[in-house]
Amino acid sequence: MSLDEPPVIVVPATPTSNGGLHVGHLAGPYLAADVYARYQRARGKFVIHTTCTDDSQSFVATRAAGLGIAPADLVRDATAQIGQAFTALGATLVGLPPVDETYRRTVLDFVTAQHQAGAFELRTVRFPFARRAGVCLYDALVSGICPTCLAQSSGGACEACGHPNNFDELLDPYYPLDPTDDVEHREVEILVLPLERLRNQLADYYAQHAPRWRPNARDLVTELMAGPLPDVPVTVPGHWGLPAPFAETPGQRLYPWIEAMPAIIYSTWWSAGRLGRPAERTDQFWLADTQPTIVYFHGYDNVFHWGMLDVAMLLSHPQRYATPTVTVTNEFYELDRSKFSTSRGHLISATDLLDRVPRDLARFYLALTAPEFQRTNFTEADLRNVVATRLVRPWNRLATALAELTIPDGAVLPVSAVGRARAQVVADRLRRHYQDDRFSPGGVADTIATQLDRLARDTINSDTAADMLAQVQTLLAYAAPILIDVTDMLAGAGVRLRIDDGPVDKVTMFRLPMLPATFDQLAPGADAGRAS
Missing domain, CATH: 1.10.730 (Isoleucyl-tRNA Synthetase; Domain 1)
Known part of the structure; x- marks a missing residue:
């Protein structure tokens, strides 16, 4: 391995710090990314296997409210649990980077440069608001019916069909923290990233890369590109997350999905430094001239955000950045034929399983049964x-x-x-x-x-x-x-x-060690280890 050669940057989806990882997370992006990173290292490549916690997501705020604790306390505890799960899995991540001043500066410098280059537009949009709580409803703060497939959905993107739903697009919206609160729509002036302006660049990107994607993700991109591309909020009138640095939107927060792309750039820099390849610029390894191979791992429900919005963030930036080379998506992993869910307590924690099952045996089974093409x-x-x-x-x-x-x-x-x-x-x-x-x-x-x-x-x-x-x-x-x-x-x-x-x-001549012949340490029954 040469530290001078272009890196292979392996990025599993940023885990939301609203709880520890469960078995569904492992069988989704995290084990797959680790297997890929290990193989590339075995080929002699310089691999930066990296991710960071997604602290600004509204799912942190809603989960903290449900638990009756401060969001910052939830983030602290969840980050520790996530790190423990990665360690138990044997992931080659060098750790979870701190969400510190360097992180915030990287994110804010990135979006400020975009803003100065004219990538964002000021728009008046309609948001649902919980009247009694006085809360703007977006992402985890709103539930309703997806306008594309009519499935039950949160805001942002539908888990069932993958299509985005921003602003007032959800049908029959309600406030999940208090479904009795009346919902009304209010006009708000925010900054947006208009994806339609990037249509030609996105089309060129997908023509080159999407043929290598898994079928469901490729089909979703084809569906999205067939219609008008949406405006994505850059700022929101929220109460959790990074304060937006723009004069036009005082008091607003940076939309967490806008934050995600520069967050990964920061995470790459932090991890590379701990692998013996420090850089003065936090974006050094994402510069186009560096010629990195960038491989994303995420769920089908995040194709819009990771597979389209992240690409748009890079294409709309005045700095010439590399874009993801390969995108590997997964479908949902189910527990007893129902989706793993932290909010519903329908899960087996990653650390619990790996405490009770020898790691190689768990990794083998999760790899074998991973939801690569279907649930x-x-x-x-x-x-x-x-x-x-x-x-x-x-x-x-x-x-x-x-x-x-x-x-x-x-x-x-x-x-x-x-x-x-x-x-x-x-x-x-x-x-x-x-x-x-x-x-x-x-x-x-x-x-x-x-x-x-x-x-x-x-x-x-x-x-x-x-x-x-x-x-x-x-x-x-x-x-x-x-x-x-x-x-x-x-x-x-x-x-x-x-x-x-x-x-x-x-x-x-060599011999093989014996593998454990019994699972006495694995409690019988499919409910073992499920959170209550």
């Missing part, structure tokens, strides 16, 4: 069954067979042409799932299980050991981004686990 469902009964049958049993059969060989550890064995060819097939089958245009941790996990089952069923003796070990060694090298603990143990013992090394001509 998938989590139950602990299924976790126990799938991990036992597809990972632990074949692994341990193979480990037992290797342990029974009389070949001494450290013996160097020549690999035959047949063994080299089969090891290459294993590498090819796994490598295809790591390619940017088809990246699939589920495909990697499924291939790991398929190859383990095949190898465990083959006869291993002194004559076949070298060819078998060449295939096992290759399998482990490509499995390492998912099975992080067992492969770290083997690498520490001297087993060569490198990808793209070419044909394996010889192999040094």
